[in-house]
Amino acid sequence: MKISDFAVKRPVGILMLVGIVIVLGAVSLSKLPVDLYPEMKFPMAGIIVSYPGAGPEETESQVTQPIEEIVGTIGDVKNIYSSTQAGTSMVLVEFNWGKDMDFAGLEIREKVDLIKGYLPDGVDTPTVVKMDPSMMPIVQIGMSGPKDLVELKTIAEEEFKSTLERIPGVASVTITGGLTREVQVQLDPIKLQNYGLSLAQVTQVLRSDNFNQSAGEVTDAQKKLFVRSLAEFESIEEIRNLPLISMAGSTIYLRDVAEVTDGFKDQTQLTRMNGKPSIGIHIQKQSDANTVEIVDKLKQEIDQLRSRLPQDIEIEYSFDQSQFINQSISTVQRSAVEGAVLAVLVIFLFLRNIRSTFIISVAIPLSIISTFILMYFAGITFNLVSMGGLALGIGRMVDDSIVVLECIYRYRKDGYSLYEAARLGASEVGNAVMASTFTTMAVFLPIVFIEGLSAEIFRDLALTVSFAIFSSLLVALTLVPMLSSKMLTVDDPADPRQQRGYRRLLNRWGELIDYLNTVYLRVLKWALGHRKTIILGITVMLVGSLALIPLIGAEFFPSMDSGEIAVSIELDKGTVLAQTDQVAGQVEAVLNQIPEVDGVFTSVGSIGTMMGQFGTQTDTAQIRVTLVPLAERKRSVSEVADDIRDQLSRLPRANIEVSVSDPMMHGMGGISPISIAIKGDDLDILKELAEKVAAEARQVAGTREIDTTVSTGSPEVQVLVDRQKAAVYGLSALQISSTVKTAIDGQVATRYRKNNQEIDIRVRLRPESRTNLSDLENLVIQSPSGAPVMLKQVARLSYGVGPTTIERENQVRVVTVVGDIVGRDLKSVNDDIESRCRNIGLPPGYTIEFGGYNKEMIDAFQNLTYALALAILLVYMVMAVQYESFLYPFVIMFTMPTSIIGVILGLVLTGKTFCVPAFIGLIMLAGIVVSNGIVLVDYINTLRGRGMERKEAILTAGPVRLRPILMTAMATILAMFPLALGIGEGAEAQAPMAIVVIGGMTVSTILTLVLLPVVYTLFDDLGSRVKNRLRRRLTGAGTGAQPQSESVG
Template sequence: MKLPEFSVKRKVTASMITMILVIVGFIAFSRLGLDFFPDLEFPTVSIITIYRGASPEDIEKTITKPIEQIVSSIVRVKKVSSISAEGASVVTVEFEWGTNLDFAAQDIRDQISLYRNQLPEGANDPLVFKFNLGQMPVIFYGITAQRPTAELKKLIEDEVAPRLERLDGVASARVFSTDIREIQVNVDKAALESRNLSLDRIIAALRMENLNLPAGYVLERQSDYLVRTLAEFESLDDIRKTVIGQTPRGELIYLSDVAEVVDGLKETRYLGRIQKEKGVFLIVNKRSGANTAQVGDRVKKELEKIIPTLPSDVKFFAAMDQADMIKRVIHRTFDTAWQGALLAIILIFLFLRDWRPTLTIALAIPLSIITTFIALYAAGYTINLLTLGGLTLGVGMLVDNAIVVIENTFRHIEMGKAAASAAIVGASEVGMAITASTLTTIIVFLPVVFSTGITAKLTQGLALSVAFSLIASLFVALSIVPLLSSLFFRSQGGNPRPVKKQFEGPRRLYRRLLTSVLRHRARVLTAALLLFLVSVGLIPIIGTEFMPSGDRRMILLKVKMPVGTALEETDRVVAMIEDLMIRQPEVQMVSSQVGSASEEDPTDLASGFAATGPHEAIIWVGLVPKEKRKRLDVMILEDIRKKLPRLENVKIEAIDMSQMFLGTQSPVEIKIFGKEIPVLKEIADNIVKQIQDIRGLRDITHTFSAGRPEYQIYIDRERAARLGLTVNQVASTLQTATLGRVATRYRQGGEEVDVRVWFKDKYRKNLRQVLTTPLVTPLNKTITLDQVIDLKRGEGPIQIIRENQARKVSVTANVFGRDIGSVTKEIKSRLASLERSLPPGYFIEYGGQYEQMQDAFKTLAVAFVLAVILVYMVMASQFESFLHPFVIMFTIPLGLIGVVFGLLIAGKTINLPVWIGFILLAGIAVNNGIVMIDYINQLWRRGIMEKREAIIEGAVTRLRPVLLTALTTILGLLPMALSRTTGSEMRSPLAITVLSGLTATTFLTLFIIPSIYSLVERVSFKDVK
């Protein structure tokens, strides 16, 4: 018993199966997570090592290079890149896609653990972590108050963060501030010298005097008693009373004799502001697999309860709210879906003029979507921009199979059959055809699903949601639609149906046009070929980019000033930019970070856009929702660029937030490789000069900063050895004198605070005083630092960037008003002569979004070719012919004509969504040809008519289902194509591609496919009138 027959004859069973699918579908939908993107885990692992005060060259030599050599030997490593900056090393290891990152990260930890003992003294243990989009903050708040920042930080840490961390799905609620509590031992250099003591002596004493140690147990009166030594500092006075030595007369020397002990704030080289006020930042992260939207809602609801209990001066500003953004995107996508479905249903009613078949077809949409939710839940997917985009894309196609079944059922009713019989025969007759057409649409995604790389990760969810929905629609068309048809439809009863009469006019017109085209098929096919060649020639005009830039409701700016600029001067310029930003009507919130915060949040270094020193700053600009403003973020940014005053030696660079989610930042990146940094800088400067006048380029800069002034201290090993001093003793004393050294930790009320030993400001910030720092030899003789060192003045790089163990300088730029492909092509043309004249050992590569685009397009081009081959194979299996599928394949180049003109009219570029749309079009375009050729073959093989008559009659008979299925898909995609709401940047190009391609291939198929079919079958129409 076939499925249509089973559904019609076993109505109750079929109805119960339908109800089960609906109930399970709603349960699956309620449990599906909401995210912006799928949970992308980029195959990268970062190793961050903090070595406070070390120069970039020292970092490169002692930390970065050894780690690079260690990780390069690990299997499946694709690329190793690194940044050696002041006080920090970041090594990023990129693996092949598909690598198990948990195992890879553990391999790296194991390898680095062997190297840990070779790290310089004072360097922190390397931090190894992997990144995925799920680690992005769910909510990022700026908090201000009319009180000291340290006090505000403690308030948020005590009253807010713990309550948020108890919420279901919340992994952490971290509080960041520029003011960090620290117990500071400010040593008086003169007092230290007079008592013949050293800084090392103070540090050793503090470490030895601040401890709690277990001492076993004793037995007393048949009971065991634990014994513990409790000697930790309980107050600042305990620290002050620490004995650090004795006078020659045996008198004790206390710490308070040579130093001030204060409860102060850690000396930081950065400032943070929210709405031009000092404050703290609260960053909330979710657990892996948690529903982003639900976690965000829980956090906001909890904050609504917490905020009234806080002091009235505490104010919260949302700098980033992923949950709100996700819900906006999802709601807007749902809107385009139901709008498309409504348009498709209205069209069906206008065609059929009967509520019964219209209702039957309309029910196919929700039933197919609900069934799709079951498959998405079982496959472990979430509802995100891509999976929901796939469902929206499929809304118009979901009714195609139902339309073909209903139309054929109608035809049998018009022939006088009973409704139940017509439902069974009508569905069974077209069952193979709609199964084949569904398979051709689904199978085009097979190469994409089984490909690798970020392209596959971004498209798999969309592809599978389309596939699941179409499989569901096929099941609904062959089971539920026949069931509803048998219940709703009425037999003909001898009265001619109005639909048949109304559609006779278009059929007669089409018959005349088709007959005329077949008589002049050579001219028509030549014209079609010329049109195809013209469209191919227009492709370079369209332009290319990796992904369309999305409006992220946030502008991220990086301010760069000359190296060596004081923090206060950088802050003055940033305040000026903040004033301009706040005056923009679309701006909701402005926060800034001046200087580097890498010591407080080392993972920030791995992002690649963090400020590297006091001469740099990051400004976050939060915008009102896209629907509430007239300008896109890129337009606002361009306006700000024009309004900013021309400041000498100040560079302001915009960072594309929408592309950061895809693992890249700069649209344009020119990578220069070589050995010597001065040569790399010279080449980079030449490149900047040659490309700076290219139209569309903005924010041109390179990653090499001017040399930072520095004093270089060389230790005289021989003199130090004669005095019994090691290089390490001399270097660590110098480090303690200026940067200070954490001697121990002070515990108070559950809080642990660093105890830092250093000289008073008047000593440690004066070079002459630093050079006369006392050193005590093993013979208890006091000397000064300048007796064992030589001092030179020089310059050092602010950071050293390497890739695959070679030094690199990158020239980067943003693009405005042009596509990346054409801009990069012009850049390559400009730099051709420079590349040929590079010194031996130096070469140029192109990275950034262009590199990603090239990789993605190659992957998708191969996927498209394989998709076309698979479509042909499916059709060959259905027709048991090699020739007829070949005829139908001509619908694909016909679709290209529509795509090219559609993109040109809409002003879109060729990007990843467009490629996906064209691959999908390869599966859709052949469907009308399948239905038409299949019916022509049926008429001819049954002996009803000759081939010539069968071609015309088959095409004319299938006109109604061909137009109806195509137009419902086109109208279903129309709201998606015209959408300008949040998230439409990804959906719109995809919809325009399918819509314009399908429009062209539908109307051209009506004439071109019969013409080619008649040509290969050698059927002449010259004598037909």
């Protein structure tokens, strides 16, 4: 028994199944996590090693290179990157996509363990970490108020950090900015010298006179008592009065040689929120946690914390990733609803029957609900990609139902009963709709199996669309026949009610469709009589459209308007924090004049990393600019960024970069649009070549923020130890270095406890002595014999430049030129840069390689080309199975080239570039455009099977199938139209895909109606001639009579 027969005979059973689907779909929907993109597990791990005291080249040769060589022997390694600084080595290992990173981490640890014994003495144990771009902060908060920054930071650390880190899914909470309380013991070097004391002696006395130590236990009167020695500082005054013994043996006090103050740690970072001094709270999620769910929990907890704080403390969100996610999902949902409404409207205009429209309209929500169930069990999240798949599939969801209902309706008009019409109509087109559905599903199968970033992103889309159209097929073969058998009506044109109100307008539309049928029949007759003209004309159109390809740019992924702009400030190396803060204030003043700016979060002295952690560097500042929502501004985020860039270019003495924050690129780990690697051995030659490449790149229109990764060393005072002189006094270079570090940077000798808070006690020289080289030269170092030794006796001070960073790629040194692109497509800019770089003479052994977005785009296009070829092959094979023929599937596939015309015209007319989403749309087209051909050819073959001649069957099938073909095509096109407009947050990612499908579907539908019958006859004639020749050879007929083929006019 066929499934449609069962559905017609068992309506109650079908309704119960529908009820089960609705219940399970609602439960599944409530459990689907929400995120911006599918979870992308980047196959990358890092090895971090510290080698204190070693220079960059020493660290490179003795640590970095051995690690690179040993991890290079691991299977599936794609690239090895490294960055070596003074005393620090970081090696990044990139694996092929699909690599199990848990197992890869174990392999790396095993390999590194093999060479531990061969690394130099003093090298710390290597640390292996998985690099996860999703660990970037999902929420950033600014806390400000009239309280001092010490108290605000205490609140942030003790209240917010501890509370928020307990929320499931939160990985870490980082606090930036503010002041940290510290007791400072600032020593006078001259007084120390006079009393014969050293920094180490003072530090040791502070440490030994401040403790709380258990001394064991005693028994007194059969009672056990614990003994504790208490000698903790109870006040600052007690610290000032700490006794010291001078070299002469007299007792002095700490106050005699030092100023003891209750102050703050040196400030290396400043944080402001909208111009107000603030504390920054940065929250990271675990890699597998759901962003929206975590942020909702965070906001609830933050609201509770806020309610317990004084009213004058302000909590402001400087960044909330869930906001853009929710806005993007809402945009796609709105587009999906609008598309569904337009599709239903099209159906109503063609059917002109409310009940018929209702029957088909049911397919949309029921297919979507069924899809939620399959998404849940497949582990697919509710994200921008999967929702885009649903929105793209809405038009396709009604295709099968339209074909089935139209056939049932035709049988009903011919006088069949409701039951028989439903059973016969569904049976007649059942095979065709199944073939149509399976061909569409087949094109997405390769995407599931290819590897790479594009597969990671669009695997959810492929599965979601496949789930949706498979669900729509089941609805078309079950619910549609069942409902048709119960409620389908056929309007009687003679009924007076059909000439009233809106019915009259619908009848006019019906007359137009009938007239279109007549026109089409005439065109079809003419085409069958002028087959060469039709083939030639469409070939000319195809070639002409191909000539327009140079007008279409190419890029990896369309940028999205997230309303976020990042401003990076870098001053001369060694610039103090106060000067950097002054420049940052000038930038803030400019930003506050931009009408679209909603919030400005400034962090002076901070460096953001890929892992969302923060380092400090006094000559840099990072500013996050948040714009008002897209609906409330007239300019795009790129236009606002251009305005900011233009105004900031007038500020002197600062290297300021303005970039648009793209959620997609953040998820990729911050790859630069322009990335040109210059590889070789000599760093000086690499730097020279990099500057030449950068100069050429700056001359190309559309490039912005061109810079090199060459790092110049910071100005410094170098302490050069004379080892021979030091040995005379029994001192080592390490002892001398430690004393100098204590003098300048200070050393935490012990901690002072007050009000349940432990406060560091830092020992160092007074400020004026730390900035005076003569005082530093007279620094007293205590020798092992107890004799005081001045620094100038064992070392000399010299001005110099600090070490640089050495970067390597695949065990070769590299310097990279990076930059941004504005106003042009990626491919044309890279082509222009590459053309200009050909004029740069490269010494032997040096190469230039283009990476960044361009490399990702090329890799993605190569993978998707393979997927497209495989998809076309699968479509052919599915149709061959359906028709049990090698010939007819080949005929139907002639619809594919015609869609290329529409794809090119669509991209040219809308000004969109060809990108990964557009490529996905092209693959989707390969399955959709053949649907019309399947429906038409299937009916032609059905009629010929009933005894009709070929020409009569074509002229009968064409007009009969015209209405369902137009209905399905227009429903698909209009359902995608809201997505193609690209209006709203996140819509930019879906627009190219929808435009490609709309353009290809529109042109293909029009040309298929004419081209396919022509090609059908040509191949049918060819098939007849081949069969006749084979028959003659098999029978040995020689020159016997040949059966005549049918005339086509």
